[in-house]
Amino acid sequence: MKIVLFRGTNRTFVPKINLYCYIKIMVVFSEDHIQETRRRGRIEVICGSMFSGKTEELIRRLKRAKFARQRVEIFKPAMDTRYSEEEVVSHDSNSIASTPIDSSASILLFSSDKDVVGIDEAQFFDEGLVDVCNQLADNGIRVIVAGLDMDFKRIPFGPIPALLAIADEVTKVHAICVKCGNLAYATHRITKSDKRVLLGEKADYEPLCRACYMESLKEETENK
Numbered sequence: 470m471k472i473v474l475f476r477g478t479n480r481t482f483v484p485k486i487n488l489y490c491y492i493k494i495m496v497v498f499s500e501d502h503i504q505e506t507r508r509r510g511r512i513e514v515i516c517g518s519m520f521s522g523k524t525e526e527l528i529r530r531l532k533r534a535k536f537a538r539q540r541v542e543i544f545k546p547a548m549d550t551r552y553s554e555e556e557v558v559s560h561d562s563n564s565i566a567s568t569p570i571d572s573s574a575s576i577l578l579f580s581s582d583k584d585v586v587g588i589d590e591a592q593f594f595d596e597g598l599v600d601v602c603n604q605l606a607d608n609g610i611r612v613i614v615a616g617l618d619m620d621f622k623r624i625p626f627g628p629i630p631a632l633l634a635i636a637d638e639v640t641k642v643h644a645i646c647v648k649c650g651n652l653a654y655a656t657h658r659i660t661k662s663d664k665r666v667l668l669g670e671k672a673d674y675e676p677l678c679r680a681c682y683m684e685s686l687k688e689e690t691e692n693k
């Protein structure tokens with residue numbers, strides 16, 4: 470619960486400094502508990518650049534669902550073996566058990582008796598993921614998807630743009646630009662490769678704001 474104070478209609482007298490303050494207390498519910506526990510189908514998408522906290526936010530929501538005794542299943546693409554074959558792991562080493570799969574169709578096979586389904590690195594899945602998520606949500610399952618909104622060229626990545634369109638709720642998270650400290654919005658590839666899919670970490674990628682991203686592209690062109 471967050472309490473916000475601002476000018477409003479209720480007048481409160483503060484005697485010592487002989488000042489009238491106009492205080493209105495508004496209660497803001499930053500967590501909607503009913504949404505978290507009631508079994509109701511919906512699609513939530515968490516997107517952003519690399520290092521923006523997508524996996525952390527996904528893990529946070531899934532762990533809370535487990536605390537609420539919801540039946541939870543988490544999927545990730547089998548090809549993403551960076552930190553672990555079986556777990557979803559964040560850059561800060563938070564982790565949760567997961568089921569690695571090769572195709573989005575497998576999600577339906579494992580999800581019939583679940584309340585909540587989490588999907589990490591969704592940009593690597595096939596376009597069928599969009600229909601799969603809709604089917605799950607239509608059947609009363611809460612679906613939470615995390616993935617890169619753009620590749621290193623800033624082109625919308627895999628099924629993510631379509632998922633953003635059909636989502637009930639979209640959360641865009643931001644890393645910190647490693648060059649200037651502003652909010653980052655894109656992922657710059659450091660390693661020289663033009664392949665769209667290149668698994669990697671800090672040695673290969675850095676989150677940048679728009680100005681620093683443009684500056685990096687300019688430098689790369691000049692150094693060619």
Ligand SMILES: Nc1ncnc2c1ncn2[C@@H]1O[C@H](COP(=O)(O)OP(=O)(O)O)[C@@H](O)[C@H]1O
Nearest residue numbers: 518519520521522523524525559560561644645
């Ligand atoms: N430049 C950065 N900005 C923000 N967080 C960073 C940065 N570099 C490393 N991190 C770490 O990355 C964590 C987020 O990791 P993670 O949830 O796996 O991100 P994502 O899934 O979006 O790549 C942060 O909590 C922080 O510890």
Ligand SMILES: Cc1cn([C@H]2C[C@H](O)[C@@H](COP(=O)(O)O)O2)c(=O)[nH]c1=O
Nearest residue numbers: 518519520620621656665666667668669
């Ligand atoms: C931008 C970009 C990233 N990748 C890869 C690099 C990482 O292995 C994942 C993203 O992981 P994160 O959890 O979001 O940090 O995707 C890629 O293959 N191609 C790209 O353009």
Ligand SMILES: [Zn+2]
Nearest residue numbers: 646649678681
């Ligand atoms: Zn910057």
